[in-house]
Amino acid sequence: MTIKEPSKKIVIVGGVALGAGAAAKARRMDENAEIIMIERGPYVSFANCGLPYYLGDEITDRDALLLNTPESLKSRFNIDVRVLEEAVELDRAKKLLTVRKVDSGEQYQLPYDKLVLAMGAKPIIPPLPGIGLSGVFSLRTVPDVDQIKAWVSSQNAKRAVVIGAGFIGLETVENLASIGVEVTLVEKAPQVLPPFDPEMTALALRELDKMGAEVILGDGIASFEGVNRATTVTLESGRKLEADMFLLGIGVRPENGLAKQAGLELGTAGALQVNEYLQTSDPDIYSGGDMAEIIHLVDGQRRWIPLAGPANKQGRVIGVNVCGGQEKFLGAQGTSIVRVGKATLATTGFAEKTARALGLNFFTSYNTAGHHAGYYPGAKDMTIKLMVENPSGRLLGAEVAGREGVDKRVDVLATAIAAHMTVSDIAALDLAYAPPFSAAKDPVIMAAMAAENVQHGVIDVVHSIDDLPAEDVNVLDVRRDDEVIEGMLPGAINIPLDELRDRVGELDASKHWIVYCRSGQRSYFATQLLKRVGFPHVYNLSGGYIVQEMKQEVLSRQQQDEAGHSKEHVAAR
Incomplete structure (x- = not known):
């Protein structure tokens, strides 16, 4: 059988979702292409979203995190995977990539016909005093989680400070708590899970309380202290937290050093600009995932959306297009989910x-x-x-x-x-x-x-009893007697919905009425009844008592933290 010459050389820098996905799809598109993957770390394809759950022993098999190995990619897809090698320079004019071997420092040049930049994002490590001390970790790769698990075991770690209350931060808190580590969570924003609206995070705060985690909001980190290892973190408020280990979950930024060196166009967030085919400003260089800005499906504007789902789909699109296809990536909209307790x-x-x-x-x-x-x-x-x-x-x-x-x-x-x-x-x-x-x-x-x-104007709503001038407003609670025992909104009177028709004469129809129940459904029925019997100014409290409780819970937590920060500032002076 005659062996065909390679149709083209495709070089992919980086693995995980985007890089490995692009490589596998490219092979399915072109059996004769030479496909080479360069990966700086020891693992080319791993489930980074599963790392917190391995830390907490919910995933017990470490090998389950390794989705593909150099050997499996070679045997199944005939892909040349070179781990512990790093792309350090890109010459677009000559279509040459300079690669450095991590262990020896030896360098070589690698030509390409099509290049895929799939280095993803890197953790934000602020240049703070003491941040390089041992015992300060980030959680992004398999070696990271290996180091953290080894530290917990060798140091018999019982107390941890997790810095950053995003998705990874909260998952890390939950999994550390599950293995018996006492956790303090620090977030500079005034809420956990900053992508959400504040009131929607109330349930997460309740679960963090049940885990025994202390949550500090609206306070950032200033420095780490320790002799041979970090033992204390000082917050911007002046408060000091002692712990056996510290985990940074502040966020990530695009790994764009090589792209900047090569003069590729970047967007406002520092990620690469790519077109609908995921080509960069150089048509022979493709990118996506955490490295690139993509179309947001809601308003059609380009934004940085560093999530695994879009990255996996973009890998497939790139794999098609580096082999001559014209497949489009339409965009994403930031769909995300997190479990907290x-x-x-x-x-x-x-x-x-x-x-x-x-x-x-x-x-x-x-x-x-x-x-x-x-x-x-x-x-x-x-x-x-x-x-x-x-x-x-x-x-x-x-x-x-x-x-x-x-x-x-x-x-x-x-x-x-x-x-x-x-x-x-x-x-x-x-x-x-x-x-x-x-x-x-x-x-x-x-x-x-x-x-x-x-x-359609069937109902008028407000989102707070403060949305209307207080002197003009009365508040009606239409919950059952057994429900109001839990509490009522300030100034409310209670007439259960099932009694309202018979007791409507107790209410002044000339007043403005804000009506609420537990969730908003019975108060909707009540507002319709009142409108039909001649009440012209009736408003349903959207979300009812449940949402008001959520809002108040988050607000109270923020006020407690603000008061605590003020005391810390005074003590620091």
Whole structure:
């Protein structure tokens, strides 16, 4: 059999989702291409999203994290994988890559026809005093988690400070707590999970409390102290925290050193500019994943969205296009989900604060419902927040917080955003129903119907009892007597919904009334009743008592932290 000459040389710098995916797809497209992967670390394809769960022994098999090895990629796809080699210089004119062997420092030049930059992102390590001391870690790679696990064992670590309350930070807190480590979580922003709107993080705060984790918000780190290893971190407020180990989860930034050296065009976030085919400003160089800006599906603008899902899909697109294809990557919308204890929080599209910062014309709507039929045992509350464009009703974003079924609902809403659906379209969806799985009106349907009522003016809503002038407003609580024992909003009077028709004469129809119940559904019924009997100024409190509790919980936590920081500043002086 005659061996064909390679059709082209494809060089891929970096592995994991983007690089390994591009290599495998390129081989499926072209059997004769020479495909070479360069990887600075010892592992070319691993599940970095699984690292916190390996740290906490929820994943017990370390090898399960290694999705592909150089040997498996060679035997299955005939890909030449070179680990512990680093691309240090790129000559675009000559189409030459200078590669350095990590162990020996030896360098060689590697020509290419098509080049893929898939180095991803690197952890943010601020240049703070003491940050280079042993005992200060980041969690990004398999060697990172190996070092952390070895440190926990060798140092018998019992106390940890996790810095950064994003997705990885919270997953790290949960998994350290699960192996008996006492954790303090520090976040410079005034909330955990900064991509979410603040009130939607209340459930995460409750779960962190149950884990025994101390949460410090609105405070950054200033320095680390220690002799042979870090033993103390000093916060910007002056507060000092002692621990056996410190984990940085401040965030990541694109690994763009090689791209900058080669003069490739960068976007505002420092990530590479790529077109719809994922070509950089050099048409023979492709990139994506954590290294590149992509189209955001909500508004069509280019943004940096460093998530594993889009990166995997982009690897496939690049694999096609380096072999002569013309496949487009349409974009992403930041769909994310995280587990914190027994709670799950998910988001897709724009948060309210993002839509507001962009100056969009929109409204928000909340709805809380059980994740399956209420009469079937075990139904758990799920709160859905929708961001809806005015006047079209198009869904711009959604956030979901609950204990069960959150993943299903956020995926439906993510699909709706990608399809440019309105809340009326979503309310009309035909979703699966059986009592163990959902209600006849799924929480997604209920949330869309509530938003549809707002859009069409069926109901007037407010989001706080402070939204209207206090002198003009009365507040009506239509919950049952047994529910108001939990507490009432300031100044509210209680008439249960089932008694309202007979007791409406007790209310002054000339006043403005804000009506609320537990979740917003019964108060919707109440507002409609009051309007029909001649009350002209009636408003439903969106999300009801549940959302007000969430807002107050987060606000109280922020105020406690602010008070604590002030005391620390005084003590430091």
